[in-house]
Amino acid sequence: MRRVVLSLGLCLALVAPAAGLAAAQPAPQTTVNAIEGEVMCPVCGTLLELADSPQARREKVFVAGLVAEGKSKSEVKDALVAQYGKEVLATPEASGFDLTAYLVPILAILIAAVALAYSVVRWRRGSGRDGQSAKGKPAQAPRGEDAERLEADLSRYDL
Amino acid sequence: MSTRSFLAVLAVLAVIGLLAFGLLNKGATKIAVGDPVPDKTLPTLPGPGEKSIADYRGDWVLVNLWASWCVPCRQEAPILEDFYKRNRDRHTTVVGINVQDNEDDALAFLREHPTGYPQLRSVGNERSKAFGSTGVPENFLVDPKGRLALIWRGPVDDEFLAAEVEPLIEGKQ
Numbered sequence: 001m002r003r004v005v006l007s008l009g010l011c012l013a014l015v016a017p018a019a020g021l022a023a024a025q026p027a028p029q030t031t032v033n034a035i036e037g038e039v040m041c042p043v044c045g046t047l048l049e050l051a052d053s054p055q056a057r058r059e060k061v062f063v064a065g066l067v068a069e070g071k072s073k074s075e076v077k078d079a080l081v082a083q084y085g086k087e088v089l090a091t092p093e094a095s096g097f098d099l100t101a102y103l104v105p106i107l108a109i110l111i112a113a114v115a116l117a118y119s120v121v122r123w124r125r126g127s128g129r130d131g132q133s134a135k136g137k138p139a140q141a142p143r144g145e146d147a148e149r150l151e152a153d154l155s156r157y158d159l
Numbered sequence: 160m161s162t163r164s165f166l167a168v169l170a171v172l173a174v175i176g177l178l179a180f181g182l183l184n185k186g187a188t189k190i191a192v193g194d195p196v197p198d199k200t201l202p203t204l205p206g207p208g209e210k211s212i213a214d215y216r217g218d219w220v221l222v223n224l225w226a227s228w229c230v231p232c233r234q235e236a237p238i239l240e241d242f243y244k245r246n247r248d249r250h251t252t253v254v255g256i257n258v259q260d261n262e263d264d265a266l267a268f269l270r271e272h273p274t275g276y277p278q279l280r281s282v283g284n285e286r287s288k289a290f291g292s293t294g295v296p297e298n299f300l301v302d303p304k305g306r307l308a309l310i311w312r313g314p315v316d317d318e319f320l321a322a323e324v325e326p327l328i329e330g331k332q
Binding site: 042043054055057058059062082083084085086087088100104111 | 177227228
């Protein structure tokens, strides 16, 4: 019995520091890869995950350190902006001139949709008036020389 | 011109204007010898405190843009420190500006290469853009009136300092 108690005590003594260490290290809330795909290497002008310059390597170490500290993705991004400036973000900000990056495509799509709808309506109106000219007047039958030519062509081709 | 054509021309002009504005916003500033030095109050490295190049008005100032990850900056650091020690009694100083870096790495660099001259820190590319910089290191000699006397886009060495910078400070050029 004494031996069992001693063994248990020894096991506890071995496990306790490891458990304490695990408790001291917060669980990561994000991954280095998830961050590197969403931030830039400002010196290279490319995504951090694609960059391998000296500056990019230091930035990756900085990101890895923050991830290991248990910081969330937004906390890591905030820290990157504080150190490297706004250029480090791969997506433009939703304010100031950068807002145009979001607004211009939306406006372009709206304008294109309106133009397309207008064209379709016009085209359908035009095709719906068979036998009428584009301006809505009835098409005139050929007269004189034109009528004779039409008649000759029709009889030549037996139509 | 019909209303439709007018609107089309207006749309094209708006797109061109937007592109031009974007390009101008992104473009680096062009600076030249004789221009006032681009200046801004920046935090000192290490902190706390703030300084600007204007604080040294009346002295010659060799502004050095550097980053901890830049290998030529490491080679240049002791040369700049020697230059500072040789010239500090001649109304001349060096001001280091750390750019495109993170603060911990910059401080580690300064522990490895201690400097007697002041060091400032600029977040991101902001000061690099102001100096029209394309990389690091870059060096700018500012005269006692705050105007650029020399622009050198690269690392300096003893020969360059002796041949190009010191004669200006001594008034021989």
